[in-house]
Amino acid sequence: MKILVNAGPTREKIDPVRFISNHSSGKMGYAIAEAAILMGYEVTLVSGPVSISAPENLHKFISIESAAEMAEAMKKEFFNADLTILCAAVADYRPARPEKQKMKKKEGNLFLELERTEDIALSLGSRKKAGQLLAGFAAETNDLEANALTKMRKKNFDFIAANAVGIPGRGFGAEENAITLYKADGTKKELTLKSKKELAKELLEELLKR
Numbered sequence: 001m002k003i004l005v006n007a008g009p010t011r012e013k014i015d016p017v018r019f020i021s022n023h024s025s026g027k028m029g030y031a032i033a034e035a036a037i038l039m040g041y042e043v044t045l046v047s048g049p050v051s052i053s054a055p056e057n058l059h060k061f062i063s064i065e066s067a068a069e070m071a072e073a074m075k076k077e078f079f080n081a082d083l084t085i086l087c088a089a090v091a092d093y094r095p096a097r098p099e100k101q102k103m104k105k106k107e108g109n110l111f112l113e114l115e116r117t118e119d120i121a122l123s124l125g126s127r128k129k130a131g132q133l134l135a136g137f138a139a140e141t142n143d144l145e146a147n148a149l150t151k152m153r154k155k156n157f158d159f160i161a162a163n164a165v166g167i168p169g170r171g172f173g174a175e176e177n178a179i180t181l182y183k184a185d186g187t188k189k190e191l192t193l194k195s196k197k198e199l200a201k202e203l204l205e206e207l208l209k210r
Helices: 027-038 067-078 120-127 144-155 196-207
Strands: 002-007 012-015 018-020 042-047 060-063 083-086 093-095 114-116 133-140 159-164 176-183 188-195
Touching: 002 027, 002 067, 012 093, 018 093, 027 042, 027 196, 042 067, 060 067, 067 120, 083 120, 120 133, 120 144, 133 144, 144 159, 144 176, 159 196, 176 196, 188 196
Parallel strands: 002 042, 002 083, 042 060, 083 133, 133 159
Antiparallel strands: 012 018, 093 114, 159 176, 176 188
16 A cells, blocks of 8 residues: 655745744654554655654655645655545745845835645545545644534545644644544544554554555
8 A cells, every 4th residue: 555645834935034834843744654654555755844854664755845845746646645644734825926035124014915825635635536545634723523524525535633733732843642533434533642653553543444
């Protein structure tokens, strides 16, 4: 089985020295990739900029920076994957007109015009072939179940792993996490708080049950 995972944040340039990003550390996605390798699968990892080392024995490692680069890499690799797990925190917006030179401080406020980036999950969901499995993550601050189920239907996911963000000791940057795994057949599974490496193994076992 071939597994494709994406992980980490993206960076959207404001100018050559500034960018828009988020708090994703890549730890969950990297843990999933490592667990899949240890289970004997062929794994491709597409990663935004993180400060952790890539797992050993990856089939392929693709380093990207922007949402556009992430979209290009994921669409290229998607058709070869039996299972794709979207764990990256991809920016929804980017500066519409990034500056070619460093912006200098001026009097008054600065207003940036932002434009939408490509919805990678939606693009892949619309391309999914019979037999392919597609799983996503939903990091939510409120209405966890409703938002996760809406996202799963809209993106044509087979699974969605929902986790509440903003809780100390779990989620972005933390060593532990807990998720609720929703399945397209209407069932769900609570994966309780544990290390991200343990959680990754448990998640993969659930995704591959069928």
